Structure formats: structure tokens, C-alpha cells
Amino acid sequence: MGNFLSPPEKESSNNNKQPSVQPNSRKRKKKSSSLTRESYNVKKEKQKGKGKEKGIQKLKRKRYNTNATKKPRQQTQRISQTQQTQRKSQTQQNQNLELTKRKRPIKRKVVLMFSYCGTGYHGLQIQYGELKHIKTVETDLVQALIKCNAIHPRNQEDVKKIGWSRAGRTDKGVHSARQYVAFKMEFSYDEEQMVIELNKHLPSHIRAWGIRRVPKSFLAHKRADxxxxxxxxxxxxxxxxxxxxxxxxxxxxxxxxxxxxxxxxxxxxxxxxxxxxxxxxxxxxxxxxxxxxxxxxxxxxxxxxxxxxxxxxxxxxxxxxxxxxxxxxxxxxxxxxxxxxxxxxxxxxxxxxxxxxxxxxxxxxxxxxxxxxxxxxxxxxxYEVYNNQKMGGIDKGDIYFEExxxxxxxxxxxxxxxxxxxxxxxxxxxxxxxxxxxxxxxxxx
Structure with missing residues (x-):
């Protein structure tokens, strides 16, 4: 059978068919793109909604936390401040210790000769423990040495730490014209100036006369002849x-x-x-x-x-x-x-x-x-034997002050x-x- 349509009609039909097919395909594409955009927008809106919800929840949590944990935070802030102050004080102490270590004078073993009137004293030797309140000659001497920076204050609790030794003990009310005490002295001044400074802090019935350098092993009672x-x-x-x-x-x-x-x-x-x-x-x-x-x-x-x-x-x-x-x-x-x-x-x-x-x-x-x-x-x-051995030394002279x-x-x-x-x-x-x-x-x- 032949075609029932004429050629122009075919063309027209073809023409009619082509636009019908092309726009449909375009529309479908548009529909698909519109759908994707709509779904994308919906997703974005949903995400925004979720983000808002999360943000709201976070804000609520923050508000809840701030309302519920105000005191602990203040406490932690206070503790941190105290810690900071402690750290600052520790650093200052360490710096002061370093400065004192740097500025601290040289410590040397010496012998000090002094005189005292023993009236009113319970002997020469310093006492500790239950007898700490008893007044002795060495208590006043040690205090004067601390005041003129000859020994450290912590050594007054036990003078044995600085190698303290005495030539001879005296009883209650007994005096001395030439008593000798050996110990490690911090030299802030020279020997003569140290004697002057020491006498400024001593009572009038105790007088220091001289200082001599001695070896580290020197003991005042054992070296005495x-x-x-x-x-x-x-x-x-x-x-x-x-x-x-x-x-x-x-x-x-x-x-x-x-x-x-x-x-x-x-x-x-x-x-x-x-x-x-x-x-x-x-x-x-x-x-x-x-x-x-x-x-x-x-x-x-x-x-x-x-x-x-x-x-x-x-x-x-x-x-x-x-x-x-x-x-x-x-x-x-x-x-x-x-x-x-x-x-x-x-x-x-x-x-x-x-x-x-x-x-x-x-x-x-x-x-x-x-x-x-x-x-x-x-x-x-x-100290005759010691003086004969050490006489003429560079910095250690004889232990007797004739002048x-x-x-x-x-x-x-x-x-x-x-x-x-x-x-x-x-x-x-x-x-x-x-x-x-x-x-x-x-x-x-």
C-alpha cells in the first residue's frame, strides 16, 4: 500500500514530529535538572535546619553548662590564680637563691679569740633541746656572728654544721681572758673589719680580739698543747x-x-x-x-x-x-x-x-x-706545736695575738x-x- 499522505503533508508531519520530540526531550532534561536542584535545595534546607537545630542544642548545652557549672569554673580560676602566684613566688625564691648563691661570700675555717665576763651566764657552751632557754656566752656570740653575716642564721640551731669547736669549756660564772673558737666563717669583710663589726653587735662584757685562718681539719681543743x-x-x-x-x-x-x-x-x-x-x-x-x-x-x-x-x-x-x-x-x-x-x-x-x-x-x-x-x-x-708548723704560711699565721x-x-x-x-x-x-x-x-x- 502506498502512503496516504502527500509529500508536503509528510514534511509537515515530519516538522510536527521534530518539534514535538525535541521539546519533550528538553523538558525532560529540564525536569531532571529541576528535580535535582529542588532535591539539592531541599537537602540544603534540611541541612540548614539540622545545623540550626544543632546550633540551638549547642547553645542550650552551653547555657545549661554555664548555669550549672559557674561555681566550679570560678573555683578553677581561683586555683589557677593561686597556682600562678605560687609559681611566681617560687620563681622569685629561685632567683633570690641564685642571687644569694652568687653574692654569698667565701666561707673559710677560722679561729676567733675573744674575752668575756661569765657573770650571769650558765657557762660557755650553747645548749639545745630542753635547755635551749639557758643563757650562755655562745648564744650571744652566735647571734652577733649572724648579725654581721659571718654565719648563716639556720646554723644557730646546730653550730656543729659549721665545724664549731672550742678550746676549753667554762662553768657557770667562770670568765675567760683568751678563749678560742674554731668554725667556718663567711667573709663579708677582711679579718680586721670583721672584728670591728662583730664588736658592734656584742655586749660590752664580751670582746673579740682577732681572727686567724686555719686548715679545715683544725679543732680548737685538740690542737691546744x-x-x-x-x-x-x-x-x-x-x-x-x-x-x-x-x-x-x-x-x-x-x-x-x-x-x-x-x-x-x-x-x-x-x-x-x-x-x-x-x-x-x-x-x-x-x-x-x-x-x-x-x-x-x-x-x-x-x-x-x-x-x-x-x-x-x-x-x-x-x-x-x-x-x-x-x-x-x-x-x-x-x-x-x-x-x-x-x-x-x-x-x-x-x-x-x-x-x-x-x-x-x-x-x-x-x-x-x-x-x-x-x-x-x-x-x-x-698552740705552740701548731704555731711552729704553720709559722710563715701565706694566709695562716700563728694563733696568738701579742699585740x-x-x-x-x-x-x-x-x-x-x-x-x-x-x-x-x-x-x-x-x-x-x-x-x-x-x-x-x-x-x-
């Missing part, structure tokens, strides 16, 4: 009748030695007898177990060597006549010198014979009284001797002891 003590005693102890005290509440008793006194007054004859007959028997090596506490005859440490014992010419101090007795020995025990004076007084007043002194060195145990220690003082400490002898003698006269005379006038210490001594004579066990 010998010591010399001096005892200032009233002359009425050795001569004259018993001294009576006129006081309303004082009981006087008959003294059995009143009629046996060897000398009525202490003149040149009495002085010669005291030196040549009495004190000469103490010179040499003897067993002094009866002259101290808790010592037996068999103990080797009971033997002591006395080099010299001599009384000087009497002198009047404050209206009272005194005699100065010097005892030079290698070493001494507790109360040894005071008991030696008791035996000498007993012999001079006729209580015992001269032979009794030699008997006191024997095995028999004796109970000997003790003379008051108001006039006792450590006069000198000798200070005159000043020390003035200090003895003004601060110690006058104080002993004043105490005797006020308290009658030696008079009381003499009146009461023979109520408790020497006992033989």
Missing part, C-alpha cells in the same frame, strides 16, 4: 682569823682552825710559803681522781700534768685585797682547780698538814669541798676583776663559804 687558768681570790682565805658576817639571820659557829692559822696576814712571807711549800706539791704528774667527779684511781685519765702553779703579788681591787694565782697545765678535769684551791686554803689555815697534799693523790677516796668560782678564768691557751695583750689586760681589770670585787661586797660569797666550809670538813672514805 696546754692551758693556763687564773684564780682571783681574797687574801683573807689564806691568812687571818675567821671573818665574821654581821647579819641578823646568819648563824656563826666556832671554827676549829681559828687558833691554828699559819699567818695572821697575807704578807711576803705568807706568799713565799704558799708558792714554795703548798703549790709546789701540785706541780708534776699526779693522780687527781679525788679532785673531780666519778673518777677512780685506776683510770688513766685521772692523771694530769701541772707545769706551773704560782701566786702573784697581792693587789687591792675595790677596797678588797686579792691575790691572783696562775695554774698552767696540760689539761684539767671538772672542778679540779677549785678543789686544788680548797686543799691549799685548808693547809694555810691549819686544817691539814702539808703531807696531806701528797696523800690526796693516793688510792684513798676523799670528799673535798669546792671554792666558789667567781674569780676563776681561762687565761691562756697555747692585744694590753687591751686584754685593761678588759680584765675593768670588766672581770672589778666585777669579782663588786660581787664579794654585795653577796659576801667567799666570806660565806669560809664560815660554812668547816661545818663540812674533808671526809676520808
Amino acid at each position: 696546754s692551758r693556763e687558768y687564773a684564780f682571783l681570790l681574797p687574801t683573807f682565805l689564806f691568812s687571818g682569823k675567821k671573818v665574821q658576817l654581821i647579819e641578823p639571820n646568819f648563824e656563826t659557829k666556832n671554827n676549829f682552825v681559828d687558833d691554828k692559822v699559819l699567818f695572821d696576814k697575807f704578807d711576803s712571807e705568807a706568799l713565799a710559803f704558799l708558792n714554795q711549800k703548798v703549790f709546789s706539791q701540785f706541780v708534776g704528774t699526779h693522780n687527781f681522781h679525788n679532785y673531780t667527779k666519778k673518777k677512780n684511781f685506776s683510770e688513766p685519765s685521772s692523771k694530769r700534768y701541772i707545769k706551773r702553779m704560782e701566786a702573784e703579788e697581792p693587789q687591792t681591787i675595790g677596797g678588797i685585797k686579792f691575790v691572783l694565782i696562775k695554774i698552767h697545765g696540760q689539761s684539767f678535769m671538772l672542778h679540779q682547780i677549785r678543789k686544788m684551791m680548797t686543799i691549799a686554803i685548808t693547809v694555810m689555815r691549819g686544817g691539814e698538814k702539808l703531807s696531806f697534799i701528797e696523800e690526796s693523790f693516793g688510792q684513798q677516796q676523799l670528799r673535798i669541798g669546792i671554792v666558789p668560782g667567781d674569780g676563776l678564768l681561762l687565761n691562756k691557751v697555747f 692585744k695583750d694590753q687591751q686584754i689586760e685593761e678588759f680584765l681589770q675593768n670588766k672581770i676583776y672589778k666585777k669579782v670585787s663588786q660581787l664579794e661586797k654585795e653577796n659576801h660569797t667567799f666570806r660565806r663559804w669560809l664560815n660554812n666550809y668547816y661545818q663540812y670538813p674533808i671526809e676520808r672514805k
Whole structure:
């Protein structure tokens, strides 16, 4: 069969078909693109909605958290501030420590020589623990050393940290003309200026005289070869009748030695007898177990060597006549010198014979009284062996200050001797002891 349409009709039909097909395809494309755009926009809107919801939720959470956790945040801020302040203080402390370490002076081992009047003090040695409140000479000395930056303040709790050692201990009320203390000193000044600064912070009855450099291993008591003590005693102890005290509440008793006194007054004859007959028997090596506490005859440490014992010419101090007795020995025990004076007084007043002194060195145990220690003082400490070895060293000189002898003698006269005379006038210490001594004579066990 043939075509029912004419050629123009075919064309027209073709024409009609072509536009119908092309726009449809375009429309479909448009529809697909519009759909994708719509879906894309919907997705965006949904995402925006979700984002808004999330943002709203976050804001709600933030608001909730801020409302619920305000106090902890303030606390954390406060803690952080305290931590910052602590850190700042720590850094400042560290910086200060570094500065102090840099600026801290050089520390050297030295020996310090000083004098002191021991009246009012419970001895020389510094005390710790339960006895910390007791006033001693070293407590004032250590405080003065701290004030002039010679030692660190923390070392006052235990002076052994700075290698502290003393030439010899002194008891309650005992004085010293030349005492030596060794320790590690911080040198802020030179030796002479340090002595001047130290005396500014010391009381008037304690005076520093000089400083010497010594080796690190130096110990003041072990390096000392010998010591010399001096005892200032009233002359009425050795001569004259018993001294009576006129006081309303004082009981006087008959003294059995009143009629046996060897000398009525202490003149040149009495002085010669005291030196040549009495004190000469103490010179040499003897067993002094009866002259101290808790010592037996068999103990080797009971033997002591006395080099010299001599009384000087009497002198009047404050209206009272005194005699100065010097005892030079290698070493001494507790109360040894005071008991030696008791035996000498007993012999001079006729209580015992001269032979009794030699008997006191024997095995028999004796109970000997003790003379008051108001006039006792450590006069000198000798470092002869050390001075011979170290003499001429570059920075370590001899341990003796001869140029200070005159000043020390003035200090003895003004601060110690006058104080002993004043105490005797006020308290009658030696008079009381003499009146009461023979109520408790020497006992033989």
C-alpha cells in the first residue's frame, strides 16, 4: 500500500514530529535538572535546619553548662590564680637563691679569740633541746656572728654544721681572758673589719680580739698543747682569823682552825710559803681522781700534768685585797682547780698538814669541798706545736695575738676583776663559804 499522505503533508508531519520530540526531550532534561536542584535545595534546607537545630542544642548545652557549672569554673580560676602566684613566688625564691648563691661570700675555717665576763651566764657552751632557754656566752656570740653575716642564721640551731669547736669549756660564772673558737666563717669583710663589726653587735662584757685562718681539719681543743687558768681570790682565805658576817639571820659557829692559822696576814712571807711549800706539791704528774667527779684511781685519765702553779703579788681591787694565782697545765678535769684551791686554803689555815697534799693523790677516796668560782678564768691557751708548723704560711699565721695583750689586760681589770670585787661586797660569797666550809670538813672514805 502506498502512503496516504502527500509529500508536503509528510514534511509537515515530519516538522510536527521534530518539534514535538525535541521539546519533550528538553523538558525532560529540564525536569531532571529541576528535580535535582529542588532535591539539592531541599537537602540544603534540611541541612540548614539540622545545623540550626544543632546550633540551638549547642547553645542550650552551653547555657545549661554555664548555669550549672559557674561555681566550679570560678573555683578553677581561683586555683589557677593561686597556682600562678605560687609559681611566681617560687620563681622569685629561685632567683633570690641564685642571687644569694652568687653574692654569698667565701666561707673559710677560722679561729676567733675573744674575752668575756661569765657573770650571769650558765657557762660557755650553747645548749639545745630542753635547755635551749639557758643563757650562755655562745648564744650571744652566735647571734652577733649572724648579725654581721659571718654565719648563716639556720646554723644557730646546730653550730656543729659549721665545724664549731672550742678550746676549753667554762662553768657557770667562770670568765675567760683568751678563749678560742674554731668554725667556718663567711667573709663579708677582711679579718680586721670583721672584728670591728662583730664588736658592734656584742655586749660590752664580751670582746673579740682577732681572727686567724686555719686548715679545715683544725679543732680548737685538740690542737691546744696546754692551758693556763687564773684564780682571783681574797687574801683573807689564806691568812687571818675567821671573818665574821654581821647579819641578823646568819648563824656563826666556832671554827676549829681559828687558833691554828699559819699567818695572821697575807704578807711576803705568807706568799713565799704558799708558792714554795703548798703549790709546789701540785706541780708534776699526779693522780687527781679525788679532785673531780666519778673518777677512780685506776683510770688513766685521772692523771694530769701541772707545769706551773704560782701566786702573784697581792693587789687591792675595790677596797678588797686579792691575790691572783696562775695554774698552767696540760689539761684539767671538772672542778679540779677549785678543789686544788680548797686543799691549799685548808693547809694555810691549819686544817691539814702539808703531807696531806701528797696523800690526796693516793688510792684513798676523799670528799673535798669546792671554792666558789667567781674569780676563776681561762687565761691562756697555747698552740705552740701548731704555731711552729704553720709559722710563715701565706694566709695562716700563728694563733696568738701579742699585740692585744694590753687591751686584754685593761678588759680584765675593768670588766672581770672589778666585777669579782663588786660581787664579794654585795653577796659576801667567799666570806660565806669560809664560815660554812668547816661545818663540812674533808671526809676520808
